Amino acid sequence: MKKLIIIKYGELTTKKENINLFINTLKQNISKKLINYKIFINYDKGRMFIKGEEEDFKTIIKELQEVFGIHEIIIGYELDTLEYEKIEKQLVDLLKDKVFKTFKIETKRSNKKINLTSVEISSKIGSYLLKNISNIKVDVHNPELLINLELRNKESYIYFEKIKGLGGYPVGTLGKGILMLSGGIDSPVAGYMTIKRGVKIEALYFESPPHTSQEAKNKVISLAKILSKYNNEIKLHVINFTEIQESIYKNIPHEYLITIMRRMMYRIAEIIAGHENAKIIINGESIGQVASQTLTSMVAINEVVKIPVIRPLACFDKLEIINISKRINAYETSILPYEDCCTIFVPDHPVINPNTKTCHEYEELILFKDLIYKAIKNHEIIKINNQEKNKYKDIL
Amino acid sequence: MIYLDYSSTTPISYDVLESFNKVSKEYIGNPNSLHNLGVKSKDLINNATKQISDLLNISTDEIIYTSGATESNNLALIGVALANQKKGKHIIVSKLEHPSIYKICEYLETIGFKISYVNLKEDGLVDFDDLKQKIKPETILVSICAVNSETGVRQPLKMIRQIVKKENKSCLIHSDMTQSLGKVSINLRDVDLASFSIHKIYGPKGIGILYKNTDVKLMPLIHGSNKETELRPGTPATPLISASAKAIRLSLQDLDRRETFIKRLNEKIIKELSTYEDIKINNTKYSIPHIINISLMNIKPETFIHAMEEYEIYLGTNTACSSGELSASVMAIYNDKKRASQTIRISLSHLTTTDEINQFLTHFKTVYNKLNTLVAA
Numbered sequence: 017m018k019k020l021i022i023i024k025y026g027e028l029t030t031k032k033e034n035i036n037l038f039i040n041t042l043k044q045n046i047s048k049k050l051i052n053y054k055i056f057i058n059y060d061k062g063r064m065f066i067k068g069e070e071e072d073f074k075t076i077i078k079e080l081q082e083v084f085g086i087h088e089i090i091i092g093y094e095l096d097t098l099e100y101e102k103i104e105k106q107l108v109d110l111l112k113d114k115v116f117k118t119f120k121i122e123t124k125r126s127n128k129k130i131n132l133t134s135v136e137i138s139s140k141i142g143s144y145l146l147k148n149i150s151n152i153k154v155d156v157h158n159p160e161l162l163i164n165l166e167l168r169n170k171e172s173y174i175y176f177e178k179i180k181g182l183g184g185y186p187v188g189t190l191g192k193g194i195l196m197l198s199g200g201i202d203s204p205v206a207g208y209m210t211i212k213r214g215v216k217i218e219a220l221y222f223e224s225p226p227h228t229s230q231e232a233k234n235k236v237i238s239l240a241k242i243l244s245k246y247n248n249e250i251k252l253h254v255i256n257f258t259e260i261q262e263s264i265y266k267n268i269p270h271e272y273l274i275t276i277m278r279r280m281m282y283r284i285a286e287i288i289a290g291h292e293n294a295k296i297i298i299n300g301e302s303i304g305q306v307a308s309q310t311l312t313s314m315v316a317i318n319e320v321v322k323i324p325v326i327r328p329l330a331c332f333d334k335l336e337i338i339n340i341s342k343r344i345n346a347y348e349t350s351i352l353p354y355e356d357c358c359t360i361f362v363p364d365h366p367v368i369n370p371n372t373k374t375c376h377e378y379e380e381l382i383l384f385k386d387l388i389y390k391a392i393k394n395h396e397i398i399k400i401n402n403q404e405k406n407k408y409k410d411i412l
Numbered sequence: 413m414i415y416l417d418y419s420s421t422t423p424i425s426y427d428v429l430e431s432f433n434k435v436s437k438e439y440i441g442n443p444n445s446l447h448n449l450g451v452k453s454k455d456l457i458n459n460a461t462k463q464i465s466d467l468l469n470i471s472t473d474e475i476i477y478t479s480g481a482t483e484s485n486n487l488a489l490i491g492v493a494l495a496n497q498k499k500g501k502h503i504i505v506s507k508l509e510h511p512s513i514y515k516i517c518e519y520l521e522t523i524g525f526k527i528s529y530v531n532l533k534e535d536g537l538v539d540f541d542d543l544k545q546k547i548k549p550e551t552i553l554v555s556i557c558a559v560n561s562e563t564g565v566r567q568p569l570k571m572i573r574q575i576v577k578k579e580n581k582s583c584l585i586h587s588d589m590t591q592s593l594g595k596v597s598i599n600l601r602d603v604d605l606a607s608f609s610i611h612k613i614y615g616p617k618g619i620g621i622l623y624k625n626t627d628v629k630l631m632p633l634i635h636g637s638n639k640e641t642e643l644r645p646g647t648p649a650t651p652l653i654s655a656s657a658k659a660i661r662l663s664l665q666d667l668d669r670r671e672t673f674i675k676r677l678n679e680k681i682i683k684e685l686s687t688y689e690d691i692k693i694n695n696t697k698y699s700i701p702h703i704i705n706i707s708l709m710n711i712k713p714e715t716f717i718h719a720m721e722e723y724e725i726y727l728g729t730n731t732a733c734s735s736g737e738l739s740a741s742v743m744a745i746y747n748d749k750k751r752a753s754q755t756i757r758i759s760l761s762h763l764t765t766t767d768e769i770n771q772f773l774t775h776f777k778t779v780y781n782k783l784n785t786l787v788a789a
Contacts, residue, residue: 230451408456411431412463412657 017106018094021073022173023064023080026087026183034189035061042085042186048248049079060168062126065094077179082245084212085189086181092164093174098130100137103172104144107163110174111149118155119145125167141165185214187247192216192294193326194285195243197252198358199236201350202300202329204243205340209328210298211246218292219243219250220285222257224357232354237400242346244402253288254396257281257357260387267381270363274308275370276378277358278317280388286321287392297321302329302337307366316370414768417728419561419591419703419759425614425662432616432655443648444638453650460657467660470600470623476644477653480620481590482512484607485555487622487644488586489516491630492553492605493525499582500550504528506538506567507744508560510588514740530556536565536696536745540575547579554583558598558606559591562741562757563694564703566592569602584628594663595702596671604628610652615659619652670762675701677760677769684773688780692751694742702761705742707754710787711780716756719783723775728757 023046025039043057043064053076055068068076073091080089095106121138132140142154166173195207197219207217221236237252244250257280264276285297301309308317318325329337341347415423424432435456441449443457458472465472478484493503503520505513507529517527531542538556547554554576559566569587576583586605592598594613600606604625611617624630624643636645678701685691685706694705708716713729720727729739743752758772 229446230448231454234451234455408459408654411434411456411654412460412661 017109018067019070019073020092020094021066021068021076021080022090022092022175023066023086023181024088024090024178025062025064026085026181027185038085038186038189039064041189042083045083045085045186045188045248046080049083050076063166063168081179081182083186084182084184084214084246085186087183089179089181090164090175091177095172095174096170098127098167098170098172100140103165103174104141104148107141107165107174108145108148111145111161114161114176116152116159116161118153118159119161119163120154120156120159121145121163121165123165123167127167127169130167137165137167182212182246184212187211187214188216190214191296192218192292193296193298194253194289194292194294195219196281196285196297196299197221197236197239198300199232199239199350199354199356200300200358201334201341201347202302202305202337204239204300204344204346204350205337206298206300206328207243208246208340208344208346210326211243215296215298217243217247217250217298218253218288218294220253220255220288222255222281222284222357224258224261224360225256227258227261227360228355228357231352232356235349235352235354236356237398238349239346240398240400241402242344242349244400249399249401251292252398252400254398255284255391256394256396257391260384260391261357261361263382263384263387265361268378271365271367272370272375272378273361273363274358274366275313275316275375277361278308278313279320279375279379280384282317282321282325283384284388284392286323287388288395289323295323297323297325299325299327300329300337301327302332302334305334307368310368312369313367316372316375319372319375414723414725414772416758416760416764416768416772417726418761418764419612419757420728421611421617422614422761423763424611424616425659427662428615428655428659431658432651435651435654439650439654443650457648457650457653460654463657464621464660467664468598468600468623471626474623474626476622476624477648477656478620478622478644479618480611481510481588481607481609482620484609484620484622485510485512485586485588486516487630487633488605488607488624489513489553489555490520490633491643492584492586492628493520494631495629496552496584497525500548500552501525502528502548502551504530504543504546504551504554506530506556507532508536508563508565508567508741509555509557510561510590511740513555513557513588530554532744534696534745536560536563536698538567538572540571543572544575544579547576547583549580551580551583553586555586555588557591558587558589559596559700559703560741561591561703562739562755563696563705563745564591564699564701565696565741565745566596566698566700570599573602591700591703593660594667596700597667610656610659613659613663616652616655619649619656621656666762671701673762674760674764677764677766678702678704680766680769681758681773685776690784694746694751694755696745702759704758704760705739706756706758707742707751708756708780709750709754711754711783713754713756716779716783719779720775723779725772725775728759729755 053068053072055066057066077089121142123134123137125134164175193215195217197203219240223233240250240252260280268276439453439456441453443454461472461475528546531539533539556567584604587603589606590609593608600623606623608621610619630643632643690709692707717727739752739755742755
């Protein structure tokens with residue numbers, strides 16, 4: 017009898033045609049996540065089995081709770097037999113340390129060659145338990161102990177508890193997207209929700225030194241690091257936006273500052289997406305939250321790109337967003353008070369219903385294509401990996 | 413050299429000193445500065461604080477850096493007293509505290525606070541019934557040392573917490589944990605405030621920590637700079653803080669294995685010293701093995717310590733902080749003036765070797781016999 021971790025897949029069981037891609041990707045993601053552990057993974061279409069050192073199980077489970085595409089995580093026991101007598105004996109052994117008065121057995125058999133039905137197996141093994149363990153009885157509605165038994169090809173599995181996984185799809189199964197990551201509360205949450213649906217993200221950050229500080233950039237790096245837990249690793253693209261922003265500020269009427277700035281950001285995001293083979297742009301916009309997020313603003317800004325822009329938070333209230341931010345431990349970082357390039361050069365009265373035609377006219381006033389080309393040519397790429405545990409290892 | 417005074421201070425570990433040096437040389441920016449050098453220092457301090465909070469199982473905003481345990485004790489007692497005096501002006505301390513606690517209490521009495529001293533039982537533990545009786549609605553703080561520096565007696569803080577909180581829910585609990593950190597396991601959820609000193613755990617001198625539960629209100633003792641260091645203003649000492657993080661990490665490694673080893677050394681010493689007729693062992697069954705306290709009934713402790721010095725063996729009298737006086741702790745447990753005035757402390761470390769202990773015991777015998785005949789003559 018071997019103790020092991022069993023994984024039940026999430027929604028992917030419904031994806032009939034792509035199921036192999038989904039399971040393979042999940043396996044790769046899990047292997048990367050557990051790179052520091054000595055483990056062996058095998059799987060079939062219904063379950064994944066992870067064997068390793070038992071003392072690592074607790075931390076392994078914690079890591080697995082950050083992997084999308086997992087419905088349930090189970091600590092179970094593998095028996096190299098399908099014979100009822102052997103299963104019964106081992107089960108009694110396992111139950112020695114458990115205190116319970118009522119129980120129920122739930123059997124699943126994926127091996128249909130087995131002569132008894134699931135219900136018949138449960139009742140056969142149940143009556144063995146009743147004979148061999150004193151003072152217990154069956155309660156099918158509200159048992160103190162639920163015994164799960166699964167009979168597969170050659171092995172059977174016993175387990176008692178299930179731990180909820182994150183659900184969603186394995187990261188990477190639905191392609192790639194570029195997340196506009198600002199350092200506020202919304203964009204990391206938008207990133208998290210997109211990763212959940214199987215999209216691997218790369219992040220894009222606009223800095224405006226000396227108007228924005230190194231601390232602001234460090235904050236974005238910290239946020240990317242939090243997201244990298246779910247995304248295996250994150251490529252963070254840093255665009256120096258100073259020249260574009262200053263040029264807008266000097267040449268364009270101030271009520272259009274934000275609108276034009278966002279249009280420039282979208283253009284850059286689309287070009288980066290093209291380079292990186294990403295299919296979408298993702299951002300943290302929420303309808304009506306600020307002037308640039310009214311529907312009219314969205315139309316005027318979105319107009320400059322052809323690529324789809326996904327706004328996972330479009331219909332979320334701020335409080336709902338904050339709750340998710342806290343759940344993924346991003347909130348404390350997000351609220352650190354450093355200026356980002358959306359908070360410098362803020363006009364007193366930004367236009368809330370910008371006119372697309374006006375945007376075109378104003379953009380004629382700057383040589384934005386050259387500026388964009390220059391910014392992208394010089395852009396910095398930082399690879400952020402969550403495996404690197406302590407950057408001050410030699411000091412601390 | 414055989415150093416057996418680890419409870420008064422420890423030699424700094426090589427690795428910790430390396431960190432201190434590296435940070436002093438390479439992280440020159442003031443962590444409060446806006447420029448990159450400042451940001452770099454601040455990031456290091458944040459990481460160090462995070463590491464310490466993880467190791468102690470608390471949150472980062474519950475850590476206050478001070479100059480050492482004496483300052484931590486001051487900030488805890490006076491800070492709580494001043495911030496909570498509207499609730500009451502009564503404070504309880506045990507009779508096994510570090511001398512700094514008593515000095516602070518004397519000061520608090522001069523500004524109108526009332527101090528009660530809780531009795532001990534024969535084994536050195538706080539008398540729970542007496543404690544219960546002394547807690548009043550106006551009691552704002554109970555301060556009880558986790559491990560007594562002279563006799564090594566370890567108090568059951570969890571029980572003490574239950575008693576205190578049952579009698580008076582809003583009464584806070586402080587513990588001087590200077591002699592526990594790195595020696596025995598501690599649980600900061602048993603207390604609301606705790607004092608630590610880094611030079612007791614093979615770190616640099618000049619830095620200590622006060623743990624303060626988020627909900628506890630404190631009045632700062634010194635006033636100065638920005639919000640993050642409101643309770644203890646001043647430019648954060650980047651090298652000392654980094655070295656502390658490392659010292660704490662190293663001190664908590666192998667805690668159990670080290671304790672088992674030291675216990676063996678302790679048993680060897682106690683066994684041998686028990687054979688001397690005129691030596692009384694002052695440890696009780698609740699003493700931790702790192703600290704051995706004895707009374708030489710016929711020999712002046714100072715004379716004995718200087719005589720051992722000849723062999724390059726270094727011992728302590730009661731605590732370094734109250735040398736030359738009566739051992740308040742031994743007096744509190746045994747109520748014997750003679751016994752309390754004749755104490756010597758032998759404190760052990762995982763760095764102590766069996767060979768050192770053998771040599772110590774041999775020289776101890778020689779010195780003892782020599783001085784004892786002088787007394788007898």
